[in-house]
Amino acid sequence: MNSKLNKKLLALAISGALLTACGSDDNDDDDVPPKNNPVTTPESPAPGTTPPATPLPEQASGEITEIGRYSSGIYDDGGAEIVAFDASSDKLFVVNSGDSTIDVLDLTDPANPQKLTTIDVTAASVSGFTAGGANSIAINNGKLAVAVENDDKQANGQVYFYNTDSLAFEGAAAAGALPDMVTFTPNGEYVLSANEGEPNDEYDNDPEGSVTIIKVSDMSVRTAGFSAFNQNIQSLKEAGVRITGPAGTTVAQDVEPEYITIDRDNSTAYVALQENNALAVVNIADATVTDILPLGYKDHSLAGNGLDANKNDKAANIETLPIFGMYQPDAIASFMADDGKTYIVTANEGDGREYISEDFADEAACTAAGGLDFDDGECLMYIDETDLEDLPLDAAAFTPAQITKLTDGDGIGGLTVTNTNGDTDNDGKFEAIYAYGSRSFSIWDENAKLVFDSGDQFEQKVKEVAPDNFNASNDKNKIDNRSDNKGPEPEGVALIKLGSKVFAYIGLERQGGIMVYDITDPAQASFVQYTSNRDFTVDPEEIEDNDALDSGAAGDLGPEGMLTISAADSPNGKPLLVVGNEVSGTTTIYEIQ
Numbered sequence: 001m002n003s004k005l006n007k008k009l010l011a012l013a014i015s016g017a018l019l020t021a022c023g024s025d026d027n028d029d030d031d032v033p034p035k036n037n038p039v040t041t042p043e044s045p046a047p048g049t050t051p052p053a054t055p056l057p058e059q060a061s062g063e064i065t066e067i068g069r070y071s072s073g074i075y076d077d078g079g080a081e082i083v084a085f086d087a088s089s090d091k092l093f094v095v096n097s098g099d100s101t102i103d104v105l106d107l108t109d110p111a112n113p114q115k116l117t118t119i120d121v122t123a124a125s126v127s128g129f130t131a132g133g134a135n136s137i138a139i140n141n142g143k144l145a146v147a148v149e150n151d152d153k154q155a156n157g158q159v160y161f162y163n164t165d166s167l168a169f170e171g172a173a174a175a176g177a178l179p180d181m182v183t184f185t186p187n188g189e190y191v192l193s194a195n196e197g198e199p200n201d202e203y204d205n206d207p208e209g210s211v212t213i214i215k216v217s218d219m220s221v222r223t224a225g226f227s228a229f230n231q232n233i234q235s236l237k238e239a240g241v242r243i244t245g246p247a248g249t250t251v252a253q254d255v256e257p258e259y260i261t262i263d264r265d266n267s268t269a270y271v272a273l274q275e276n277n278a279l280a281v282v283n284i285a286d287a288t289v290t291d292i293l294p295l296g297y298k299d300h301s302l303a304g305n306g307l308d309a310n311k312n313d314k315a316a317n318i319e320t321l322p323i324f325g326m327y328q329p330d331a332i333a334s335f336m337a338d339d340g341k342t343y344i345v346t347a348n349e350g351d352g353r354e355y356i357s358e359d360f361a362d363e364a365a366c367t368a369a370g371g372l373d374f375d376d377g378e379c380l381m382y383i384d385e386t387d388l389e390d391l392p393l394d395a396a397a398f399t400p401a402q403i404t405k406l407t408d409g410d411g412i413g414g415l416t417v418t419n420t421n422g423d424t425d426n427d428g429k430f431e432a433i434y435a436y437g438s439r440s441f442s443i444w445d446e447n448a449k450l451v452f453d454s455g456d457q458f459e460q461k462v463k464e465v466a467p468d469n470f471n472a473s474n475d476k477n478k479i480d481n482r483s484d485n486k487g488p489e490p491e492g493v494a495l496i497k498l499g500s501k502v503f504a505y506i507g508l509e510r511q512g513g514i515m516v517y518d519i520t521d522p523a524q525a526s527f528v529q530y531t532s533n534r535d536f537t538v539d540p541e542e543i544e545d546n547d548a549l550d551s552g553a554a555g556d557l558g559p560e561g562m563l564t565i566s567a568a569d570s571p572n573g574k575p576l577l578v579v580g581n582e583v584s585g586t587t588t589i590y591e592i593q
Helices: 003-015 227-239 363-368 400-406 457-465 540-545
Strands: 064-071 083-086 091-096 101-106 114-119 131-140 143-150 156-163 169-177 179-184 190-195 210-215 220-225 257-262 268-273 278-283 288-294 297-299 324-326 332-336 342-347 354-357 373-375 378-383 385-387 416-418 434-436 441-444 450-453 490-498 501-508 514-518 526-531 559-565 576-581 586-592
Touching: 064 526, 083 131, 083 559, 083 576, 091 114, 091 131, 091 576, 101 131, 143 169, 143 179, 156 179, 156 190, 169 179, 169 190, 169 210, 169 220, 179 257, 190 257, 190 268, 210 257, 210 278, 220 288, 227 288, 257 332, 268 332, 268 342, 332 490, 342 490, 342 501, 363 373, 416 434, 457 501, 457 526, 490 576, 501 559
Parallel strands: 131 179, 324 434, 490 559
Antiparallel strands: 064 586, 083 091, 091 101, 101 114, 131 143, 143 156, 156 169, 179 190, 190 210, 210 220, 257 268, 268 278, 278 288, 297 324, 332 342, 342 441, 354 378, 373 378, 385 416, 441 450, 490 501, 501 514, 514 526, 559 576, 576 586
């Protein structure tokens, strides 16, 4: 064991009692997801050494400052998605879907990350398996775990393992259909994979969602499935779990595990079921799903919970409306607060379902297969989204003035809402309106009871910082472009503990930028900073049309994967935040104050 690794393991042992699943170090339980000749500058530590961790001020601010950036040169094709860091070698691993590889970067100098090589997951030989690409990565104790989907997305995937030093392939373990997120338990004993089990485009092959649990020491596999809940479909719906697939869809088929976070004692995994607006609870020792917990809905009619739902007025107009938001988190994280309890932090992106097949020759064939609509060679097989103006509202639940406003196609009527929730008496008219996502981040207790929600602060802060580009998309510089959908669209989250404080970093997938919150007291979380390096003077569409422009010419677009690195593990001795940006194809390093 080299002296650098000895030092870092000692630091981890000392701080282990303080840190929980905060996205720092290599525990990877809240996000997440290489070097031949190390690059050294006069300011960089020599290879194989690390500077001492910079002492933290008594009251760390948690604010971030960009210090380094790597551009893959791939625009709008997943050039930088999920990130994972190996503290023993100072290598940063980045999922590059555009090239179907994992880029390996040298992070010895965080201000100047350099690409060393790539890992081609399709080159690994696994009997009877054809790799379709990497979706997620995580690192612990020199092992890189990679969630690899099958070339046939409805067939079972694999979790590949590589040595982070030599990059050698060390083996694979079977996973469920479409393994989309992978993480280690904090002690490194197990790897868990969230297997989405998405249906095919025709929606006639819908594999079950599941969680794979792999024992790292012997690669043995167990599966935590959801079939035990099939008989409870009605009670789950009544409790608020969204089960919205076509008739005959079981609970196990309908759930789509998206993201996993694991508690500090390595015993319980919390799994985001995004489309279902719920969290699943998994007992790791028994490999069983013990509960499915509905997250409820956000009331946008309450003060402080407003939203801008109108893209046509070309203005930042945040207002309260008689609409509910489905939290539907993407990335989740967890930490132990001073009260000794575990809390789950969620980035409430929102997600609908739409399946379109191109396998039908004409409208007659589409209709015969159960299709809903046929247009230009595309057969719409299933959709749970609609425009608010097309949703028939119950006059007994809304005033005439409200109905007029809500169904105005030139105004709020363009908001994307669901057609599967809200008709409480099944008379074809909707008594309640449900939109996708909540344009916020939330903190929940272990029973999925809401402890804190950021309300409309994300949109309010964006309005302050970028009023002329409010709710822009990540590929268009147009004000209000995403107001009728999911707004700034929070997607990624990473946590870190600095001294006695815990901070959360939330990435805004569409608007761009990072929100920073002090969550030390979960019930009293407070805004710290919103920062974005997006350059609105550069049109993203010009980057797509001009190969001479660097993919990151407009700044970071589409933040996706995020992780924090503790001062003890950091190459420069200072805590860091690393963000993979899927649209701009850039990987950005921030120093945390």
